[in-house]
Each structure stands twice: as C-alpha cells, then as structure tokens.
Amino acid sequence: MTEKITAVKGMNDLLPDATALWRPIETCARETLTSFGFGEVRTPILEKTALFVRGVGEATDIVGKEMYTFEDGATGTRAGTLVSLRPEGTAPAVRAAIEHNQLAQGALVRWFYLGPMFRRERQQRGRYRQFFQVGAEIYGAATPQADAELIDAAQAFLSRLDLGAITLELNSLGDSDCRPRYVAALIDALKERAGDLCPECQRRLETNPLRVLDCKNAQCQAVCASAPTIDSFLCDPCRDHFARVRQLLDAIGIAYTVNPRIVRGLDYYTRTVFEFVSHETGEGGLGSQSTVCAGGRYDGLIQSLGGPATPAVGFAAGLDRLALLAARRAQAIPGPELFIAPMGEAAILKALQLAAALRRRGVFVDQDLRGGGLKSQLRRADKVGARFTLVIGDSELDSGKAALKRMADGETREISLDADAIAAAL
Ligand code: ATP
Ligand code: MG
Numbered sequence: 001m002t003e004k005i006t007a008v009k010g011m012n013d014l015l016p017d018a019t020a021l022w023r024p025i026e027t028c029a030r031e032t033l034t035s036f037g038f039g040e041v042r043t044p045i046l047e048k049t050a051l052f053v054r055g056v057g058e059a060t061d062i063v064g065k066e067m068y069t070f071e072d073g074a075t076g077t078r079a080g081t082l083v084s085l086r087p088e089g090t091a092p093a094v095r096a097a098i099e100h101n102q103l104a105q106g107a108l109v110r111w112f113y114l115g116p117m118f119r120r121e122r123q124q125r126g127r128y129r130q131f132f133q134v135g136a137e138i139y140g141a142a143t144p145q146a147d148a149e150l151i152d153a154a155q156a157f158l159s160r161l162d163l164g165a166i167t168l169e170l171n172s173l174g175d176s177d178c179r180p181r182y183v184a185a186l187i188d189a190l191k192e193r194a195g196d197l198c199p200e201c202q203r204r205l206e207t208n209p210l211r212v213l214d215c216k217n218a219q220c221q222a223v224c225a226s227a228p229t230i231d232s233f234l235c236d237p238c239r240d241h242f243a244r245v246r247q248l249l250d251a252i253g254i255a256y257t258v259n260p261r262i263v264r265g266l267d268y269y270t271r272t273v274f275e276f277v278s279h280e281t282g283e284g285g286l287g288s289q290s291t292v293c294a295g296g297r298y299d300g301l302i303q304s305l306g307g308p309a310t311p312a313v314g315f316a317a318g319l320d321r322l323a324l325l326a327a328r329r330a331q332a333i334p335g336p337e338l339f340i341a342p343m344g345e346a347a348i349l350k351a352l353q354l355a356a357a358l359r360r361r362g363v364f365v366d367q368d369l370r371g372g373g374l375k376s377q378l379r380r381a382d383k384v385g386a387r388f389t390l391v392i393g394d395s396e397l398d399s400g401k402a403a404l405k406r407m408a409d410g411e412t413r414e415i416s417l418d419a420d421a422i423a424a425a426l
Contacts, residue, residue, distance in 0.1 A: 017333065052087060054304060065120070103307050109137075111139070131318060138313050154276060161322060162329070167255070168254065169259040175238055182230045190205055246258070270298060286325070293315055294316060335385025358422060387406065404425055
C-alpha cells in the first residue's frame with residue numbers, strides 16, 4: 001500500500017462532529033460581539049514579519065521561537081520580504097486600522113476578528129500549532145469604561161456558552177512610568193534565587209522578566225510566590241484607573257479576583273490585564289491549558305506601529321479550548337426529519353422529486369444514495385437517526401399514497417405523495 005501522508009503535527013482537522021461543536025461557539029461570538037457594536041474585520045493570514053517583531057516584541061516566546069517565517073518572493077527576481085503566518089490577531093488588526101485610516105483624531109472603533117493563528121508550540125491538549133481565536137478590540141478610548149465594557153463583552157460571550165466554571169482574574173501592569181520600577185525589583189528578587197528557576201526562566205530573567213511569573217513550572221511558581229507583586233508599585237494614575245475598572249465591574253455585576261501575578265506573554269500591554277480561567281477538572285478539563293480568554297489594555301501599540309497615539313483595549317479567546325469544554329456536554333447531531341426509501345426505477349425518480357421539493361421547503365431529507373434493498377435502506381435510516389421514514393414502491397406510486405412511519409414509536413399514517421402534504425405531516 002502507498003504510504004499515507006498525515007497532517008502537520010499540531011494542526012488539527014475538524015470533522016463534522018467537531019464542527020458541529022464549533023459552529024454554535026462561533027455564532028455566539030459573532031452575535032454577542034455584534035450586539036456590543038463590534039464590526040468584523042478579516043485580515044490576511046500572512047503578514048510581514050516586521051509587524052510582529054515590532055508589535056508583539058522580539059523578546060517574547062512568540063516572536064523569539066514560535067513563528068512560521070519564510071521569504072516571500074521565490075518567483076521574483078528581488079530578494080523576498082520576510083513574512084510570517086500570524087501568531088495573533090491584535091497587531092494585524094491594528095495594522096489594518098492604521099493602513100485604512102480608521103484612527104483619525106477622536107475616532108472610536110470597535111472591531112472583532114475570528115480565525116486561525118499559528119505558533120510553533122509543543123503540541124498538547126489545548127495547545128496546537130494552528131489554533132483559532134476570536135478577538136475584540138476597542139481603539140480610541142482611554143477610559144476605565146472601555147476596559148469594563150470589553151470585559152463585559154468577553155464575559156457575555158463566555159457565559160452564553162455554558163462551559164462550566166470560568167472565573168475572571170484581573171491585574172494592572174502599570175505603565176511606562178511605574179512598571180520599570182517594578183520590573184527592576186522583580187529582577188533583583190528573582191536573581192537571588194535564579195538557580196531555582198528553570199533554564200527557560202533563567203533566560204527570561206534577561207529578556208522578559210515579567211514572563212517568569214507566568215511559567216507553569218512548579219519550582220518557578222514557588223520562587224515567584226516570594227517575589228514582590230506589582231500592586232504596591234503602581235503610580236497614582238494607574239492605581240486610580242485600576243480602582244475605577246474594579247468599581248465598574250462591581251457595578252455591572254461581574255465577579256473577578258485580583259491576581260497580581262497575571263502578566264501577558266505579549267509586550268504591548270499597559271495597565272489592565274485579565275484572564276478568564278476554566279476550572280473544569282478531570283478528563284473533560286483543560287489541565288494547565290486552562291486560560292480560555294486573555295486580554296488587556298495596550299495604549300502604546302498603535303503608535304509604535306506607526307499610527308497616531310491611540311489608547312486601546314482588547315481580548316482574544318481560544319476557540320479550541322472552548323470547543324474542548326463544549327465537548328463535555330456534546331449532543332448528538334440531529335438526524336434527518338425524513339428518510340425516503342424508494343423501490344424500483346419509477347419510485348427512485350419520485351423520491352428524488354419529493355426530496356428536492358421538501359428540501360426547498362427547508363426540510364432535512366435523506367435517502368440511501370447507494371440504492372440497495374429495502375432492508376439495507378431502512379438500516380441506513382436507523383443509523384442516521386431519521387425521525388420519519390417513507391417507503392415508496394409500485395403500489396404507492398399507483399395509489400399516490402404511502403405510509404409515513406414515525407421511528408420513535410412505529411406509528412404510521414397514510415399520506416399523499418405530495419411535498420406539501422408530507423411537510424405538513426412531519
Ligand atoms: P498560554 O499561556 O496558554 O500559552 P498565551 O498567553 O500564549 O497563552 P494569548 O496569546 O494571550 O495566549 O492568546 C489568548 C488565548 O488563545 C489563550 O488564552 C488560549 O486560550 C488561546 N491560545 C493561545 N495559544 C494557543 C495554542 N497554541 N493552542 C490553542 N489555543 C491557544
Ligand atoms: Mg503561549
């Protein structure tokens with residue numbers, strides 16, 4: 001036999017059972033975000049590598065080691081431009097907003113996106129090399145109301161999905177005024193116990209010390225437990241902003257816990273950061289891949305990508321992880337309303353005509369396209385879970401009537417072989 005070619009590791013096929021779980025999640029995201037006034041933006045999957053180097057940050061894991069990057073220009077004569085499969089959606093959305101002049105002075109923009117992202121990560125449950133995010137961004141509002149409304153949108157989306165216990169954890173990362181003082185204190189504290197950190201974190205200590213707080217390694221977490229937290233380092237404006245965000249969340253009834261160890265893996269965040277974390281345990285849970293949605297404020301990003309100074313806040317939710325949680329409560333895909341089993345050439349034609357007419361009325365009709373005997377056709381009707389079956393043979397064609405059988409209890413009733421009559425009887 002010829003050798004099979006398999007998918008790239010960490011890149012998943014979604015078969016119909018899976019897409020049946022995904023589609024309601026995607027629909028819920030689109031509907032919820034639309035009702036909050038977000039318009040959908042679709043940007044290319046490929047962007048210039050420079051966008052992520054500048055937008056996400058060279059010292060991040062994403063840019064440092066996880067991007068799929070290649071030279072685009074193979075058919076041209078000039079040396080190509082370095083391009084990357086997008087590892088996240090915020091920098092591309094910001095690029096598009098700048099490029100299409102959406103950020104003129106005083107603009108207020110609400111955008112959302114939904115699509116695949118690519119990171120060369122170690123594949124495990126809830127962590128893939130192609131994964132899907134839905135994200136929402138508000139450009140142009142520095143107010144705490146914007147943070148609260150964005151968090152409310154994420155919460156509304158997640159709670160409508162009914163995915164078990166999910167909690168909100170909140171923190172402030174300060175700004176360019178107060179954060180450097182905290183980072184310096186953090187480095188001092190971590191350096192004292194650098195020997196206890198994993199090799200990765202020893203490297204992070206030099207390149208991206210905040211990210212040490214986020215390491216999943218138990219020993220690193222133990223070191224971090226005794227390190228200073230950012231709350232006591234916040235400057236007055238950052239402290240006020242954070243207090244106001246909490247007050248607004250309280251006012252709209254959104255529960256949260258303040259977790260001063262929440263940082264984000266991307267460099268661009270300022271002030272508010274948050275994560276929605278799943279607490280489902282056991283087989284259907286997410287293990288250490290438990291963060292299903294993350295986001296925060298990134299007031300410096302738009303300017304650093306060449307746009308006008310514009311405050312912004314956003315989130316991204318991981319659809320793969322949400323789908324894993326949804327799978328715990330998966331329901332069988334509904335079968336056809338009607339299964340038609342024709343016997344003989346003339347009946348096959350009649351069945352096809354009825355099926356076509358019923359489908360145009362929106363009825364889900366199935367038949368066994370392989371043909372075959374009555375027994376095997378009815379086995380098929382059982383297998384696909386049809387609600388009703390209709391057998392058509394010569395005598396039914398002669399009389400213009402047939403028996404419509406309800407599969408749940410076997411009850412039959414005589415019905416005209418007419419699409420309207422059948423539709424009305426289902
Ligand atoms: P983590 O700490 O789990 O690596 P992250 O900080 O890299 O997450 P973000 O870049 O903030 O994640 O992305 C937001 C969300 O997207 C995550 O909370 C998660 O739900 C999802 N996500 C991120 N990376 C992956 C991946 N490789 N596979 C599946 N989902 C992912
Ligand atoms: Mg990550």
